[in-house]
Amino acid sequence: MKKTNILKKIENAGLKKTKYRVNIIDLLEKADGLLSASDIHQLLIDNDIQMDLSTVYRTLEKLTENNIINRIELEKEKQSLYEYNREKHHHFMICKSCNKIETIYDCPLTKYEEDIKAHSDFLITGHKIEFYGYCKNCRKRLKIN
Ligand SMILES: [Zn+2]
Ligand SMILES: [Zn+2]
Numbered sequence: 001m002k003k004t005n006i007l008k009k010i011e012n013a014g015l016k017k018t019k020y021r022v023n024i025i026d027l028l029e030k031a032d033g034l035l036s037a038s039d040i041h042q043l044l045i046d047n048d049i050q051m052d053l054s055t056v057y058r059t060l061e062k063l064t065e066n067n068i069i070n071r072i073e074l075e076k077e078k079q080s081l082y083e084y085n086r087e088k089h090h091h092f093m094i095c096k097s098c099n100k101i102e103t104i105y106d107c108p109l110t111k112y113e114e115d116i117k118a119h120s121d122f123l124i125t126g127h128k129i130e131f132y133g134y135c136k137n138c139r140k141r142l143k144i145n
Pocket of ligand 2: 089090091107108109110127
């Protein structure tokens with residue numbers, strides 16, 4: 001993504017444009033898949049960007065709060081992964097054994113959400129569901145049907 005677009009994104013969220021935010025958004029936007037805070041920290045180092053791990057965590061927190069990025073919790077390791085919020089609605093299936101993550105783009109809850117909106121004064125801005133279980137390989141390996 002162009003730097004000006006990243007800056008716009010930060011500005012629209014009403015956040016201050018810090019180099020930490022710009023760099024982390026840039027990195028997540030280019031990433032192929034989900035990244036942990038330590039993956040991000042390492043990639044920043046690889047790109048000669050100085051940022052300590054606690055700043056990475058703080059920045060991720062802020063960007064998540066503002067819906068610029070999404071956080072996905074891994075059930076097994078109490079670790080979180082992050083992705084750039086591309087605004088194409090999706091959910092994840094997360095393998096409890098190997099942490100493999102598959103994306104699902106079909107969501108039957110969109111209709112449900114509309115119904116709730118129609119019958120309440122609550123303004124719903126989104127929902128989050130993660131499915132936990134075992135991937136094909138782990139099912140085979142662990143003999144789970
Ligand atoms: Zn697995
Ligand atoms: Zn959904």
